[in-house]
Amino acid sequence: MVAIAAPETAPPDGPPRTRYRMPAWASFALLASMAFTFLAAASAPTPLYGVYQDEWGFSAMTTTIVFSVYAVSVLGALLTVGALSDHVGRRPVLFGALGAQAMALILFVIAENVPVLMAARFVQGISTGAAIGAMGAGMLDLSKLRGATASAVAPMLGTGAGAVISGAFVQWLPAPQHLIYLVMFGLFALQAVGVAFMPETVTPKPGALASLKPQFALPAAARRPLIAAAPAMIACWSMAGLYGSLGPALVHRITGSVNHVYGGGALFVLAASGAVAVLALQNTAPHTSMVIGTAALFSGVGLTLFAGDASSLGFFLAAIVAGTGFGAAFQGALRSVVMVAGPHERAGVVSVLFVISYVAFGGPAIIAGLLVVETGDIMATSQYYGGAVMVLAAFALVAMLRQNRPVKAAALAEAALAEVAAVEHAAEARIVGALRPGASPEADAA
Numbered sequence: 001m002v003a004i005a006a007p008e009t010a011p012p013d014g015p016p017r018t019r020y021r022m023p024a025w026a027s028f029a030l031l032a033s034m035a036f037t038f039l040a041a042a043s044a045p046t047p048l049y050g051v052y053q054d055e056w057g058f059s060a061m062t063t064t065i066v067f068s069v070y071a072v073s074v075l076g077a078l079l080t081v082g083a084l085s086d087h088v089g090r091r092p093v094l095f096g097a098l099g100a101q102a103m104a105l106i107l108f109v110i111a112e113n114v115p116v117l118m119a120a121r122f123v124q125g126i127s128t129g130a131a132i133g134a135m136g137a138g139m140l141d142l143s144k145l146r147g148a149t150a151s152a153v154a155p156m157l158g159t160g161a162g163a164v165i166s167g168a169f170v171q172w173l174p175a176p177q178h179l180i181y182l183v184m185f186g187l188f189a190l191q192a193v194g195v196a197f198m199p200e201t202v203t204p205k206p207g208a209l210a211s212l213k214p215q216f217a218l219p220a221a222a223r224r225p226l227i228a229a230a231p232a233m234i235a236c237w238s239m240a241g242l243y244g245s246l247g248p249a250l251v252h253r254i255t256g257s258v259n260h261v262y263g264g265g266a267l268f269v270l271a272a273s274g275a276v277a278v279l280a281l282q283n284t285a286p287h288t289s290m291v292i293g294t295a296a297l298f299s300g301v302g303l304t305l306f307a308g309d310a311s312s313l314g315f316f317l318a319a320i321v322a323g324t325g326f327g328a329a330f331q332g333a334l335r336s337v338v339m340v341a342g343p344h345e346r347a348g349v350v351s352v353l354f355v356i357s358y359v360a361f362g363g364p365a366i367i368a369g370l371l372v373v374e375t376g377d378i379m380a381t382s383q384y385y386g387g388a389v390m391v392l393a394a395f396a397l398v399a400m401l402r403q404n405r406p407v408k409a410a411a412l413a414e415a416a417l418a419e420v421a422a423v424e425h426a427a428e429a430r431i432v433g434a435l436r437p438g439a440s441p442e443a444d445a446a
Helices: 024-043 046-056 058-080 090-112 115-141 146-174 176-196 220-255 260-280 286-307 312-338 347-375 378-402 407-426 441-446
Strands: 003-006 018-020
Touching: 018 146, 024 090, 024 115, 024 176, 024 378, 046 058, 046 115, 046 146, 046 176, 046 220, 046 260, 058 090, 090 115, 090 176, 115 146, 115 347, 146 176, 146 220, 146 260, 146 312, 220 260, 220 312, 220 347, 220 378, 260 312, 260 378, 286 312, 286 378, 312 347, 347 378
Parallel strands: none
Antiparallel strands: 003 018
16 A cells, blocks of 8 residues: 655754655556547547538548647557556656647647647657556556556546547537547646656666666566467557447448447447456456457457448447457457566556557558548448458457467466455455554565
């Protein structure tokens, strides 16, 4: 547990002052809410592209380019500053990411042309990429068990909710191209105040400048689990890219409605069912979760393609199946890798996992956007895309089944999971709020 307060040096003319610090549970809730909000802000512009397109008269190709700018900047940030918080601490990186996010939101509000929109997306990508590693590592510092679960649930729900909420702003509220960003700005301002009172969860260590060199590296203990988990991660995030890039157009075609909330509905249903799967399977062995997830992915995407133009209800039911696979596969992959990372390795490991995820999510989505622009056939493009995702899911499932048992490193991760659960259960039985002078959050969580 994190101490509530730390005594400061006594002033010469008065008694010692005590500086308030959040308890562990509040710090954890703050970090989870930030993960949700950062990813919600990242998906908020998507329903607004149609508004921008009507006002500024740009092509569908421009929309694809704007998304590409965001995807590239996220990856650049993950590869450079993704591990920085392992060296300078979580709080300084979070403050920097929040400042960059505020700048991006201001650019969105004042945007009157495509170059400013691209600049906003670029800054937003840098902010999101910098924050992902620090938020995920901070939650793991406070609780390995809950941290691994929240690192899967919060970004997933944020991505889906951001599109639906922004769609509601476009559909029913005035000046949505300004209002949604002002609301997000207010949320981030409140979270910045929270970070100011959040205890640091890791001690600084040398090597901050060296960590800024672009790298794709993992500690030795995490390499074998990642090799085993990578096929499942690639399959599930490629599937999310299918719903994120082509889902709105498919929903509009199937339902015949131009309601912007429906457009984001497919991604939200996917994310919500994925979150339910994460929570339901959080105590299941990671290897088992990935087997269940890849099988559900294959079935869900197949059902999505089968529904096609035939049934809007069938399409959303298929999204539930696919989302269940997404959540199960991603949380299994995430837990199998992050559980073996040490306190000063966590941000780097989380960043590597999200590099793989964003490449799998953004790369196919960009290609699909280009194909739709080139051919004008949304159904043919979705069938090609979905077929490719099914092949990936089948490959991942076969790879999982060929492992008669999880690799040794993954087994160690599961043993660590059980050990941490016992430790945390004992800790929660203590008196809540008891002060422990000189306690170290890092020592508690490691």
